[in-house]
Amino acid sequence: MIYIDFDKNILDKYHKIIRCWFLRKFAGGKTHKNGYHCGNDKCEICSKSIHKVNNIPEAAVDFFKNNIDTLIIGNPSQLIKLYKEYVKLGIDDSGDIICDFFVKTGYTNWFQDEFAKDFLSDLNINTCIYCNRNYTLDILYSHTRAELDHWFPKDKFPILALSLHNFIPSCHSCNHIKGNGDKTLKRILKNENLSKEEIQQWWENVLESMIHPHDKNENENFTFTYEYDKSLNSLSVKLNINPLSKKVSTTLEFNKILEIYNAHANFELKDLYDLRKKYSDTFLNIIENNFDGIMKKEEAYRIIFGIETNEKDYHKRPFSKFKFDIIEELKKGN
Numbered sequence: 001m002i003y004i005d006f007d008k009n010i011l012d013k014y015h016k017i018i019r020c021w022f023l024r025k026f027a028g029g030k031t032h033k034n035g036y037h038c039g040n041d042k043c044e045i046c047s048k049s050i051h052k053v054n055n056i057p058e059a060a061v062d063f064f065k066n067n068i069d070t071l072i073i074g075n076p077s078q079l080i081k082l083y084k085e086y087v088k089l090g091i092d093d094s095g096d097i098i099c100d101f102f103v104k105t106g107y108t109n110w111f112q113d114e115f116a117k118d119f120l121s122d123l124n125i126n127t128c129i130y131c132n133r134n135y136t137l138d139i140l141y142s143h144t145r146a147e148l149d150h151w152f153p154k155d156k157f158p159i160l161a162l163s164l165h166n167f168i169p170s171c172h173s174c175n176h177i178k179g180n181g182d183k184t185l186k187r188i189l190k191n192e193n194l195s196k197e198e199i200q201q202w203w204e205n206v207l208e209s210m211i212h213p214h215d216k217n218e219n220e221n222f223t224f225t226y227e228y229d230k231s232l233n234s235l236s237v238k239l240n241i242n243p244l245s246k247k248v249s250t251t252l253e254f255n256k257i258l259e260i261y262n263a264h265a266n267f268e269l270k271d272l273y274d275l276r277k278k279y280s281d282t283f284l285n286i287i288e289n290n291f292d293g294i295m296k297k298e299e300a301y302r303i304i305f306g307i308e309t310n311e312k313d314y315h316k317r318p319f320s321k322f323k324f325d326i327i328e329e330l331k332k333g334n
């Protein structure tokens, strides 16, 4: 799990696009030559013709209109608060009309199709935010659809399907872990017959007990380390977690971070470990001292280890946090 900070200009851009879409969908009989428009005369997005949505209960439309900016650009805690306020209204959606409007019409058929790729490349986030192991660039260039995980899953929290802070650039496997949440839950509780309400409650609890990638301070509360077992001559990845941060351990556990990284113990970890054994600390010291002024430390780490060393840039290259933490450990001379 690495920290992300969405660029404000990018958020503004997509805020406008999504706002315009919602308002045109909700427009009440307001038409001009291109069909419905969002009500802002200076809007540059409206030009495309669009169908108005007319089967959503008025109370729901009012709620969405009154909270439109929070709905689109609210931070994670504002989003869950908004969701709970919406649930309190008790609007009947047994026919899944509202759910389909947000998830199918809004996210899948509109945003994902037209904007998800641009959104990802605008953000310039190259690796999965959950594991920092896989490039999301592969997803961007080799598949027609980009992969954005919904932090609040869209089948459980449909009205948050188009909320920008709910979009987490992620790889196939991490997205899959989240997608399988219901199964995991049933297995943990050894109960196949959980009600919809029980499952919903579990999701609310589990998400509140984890760190969101935008929570900076919480993200700093763990480092990777390793253990060498002499008798077995084997290496394993360990996590150093601040004991006060229960949220961090829950998050790492949920995203299976230790399992994922232990699969790399014999590769990435072993290479670093061998390097240290072979060259003692000479090699690392040379790097630390900028190769006698030839190359900066950041540059050297990028070329030699293929990683970024500044926390804000971790997302640009796979394994950045992992390798950086391990190198720090190795420098201690263990």
Ligand SMILES: [Zn+2]
Binding pocket: 020, 021, 037, 038, 039, 040, 043, 044, 045, 046
């Ligand atoms: Zn508009």
Ligand SMILES: [Zn+2]
Binding pocket: 128, 129, 130, 131, 132, 133, 134, 170, 171, 172, 173, 174, 175
């Ligand atoms: Zn991942």
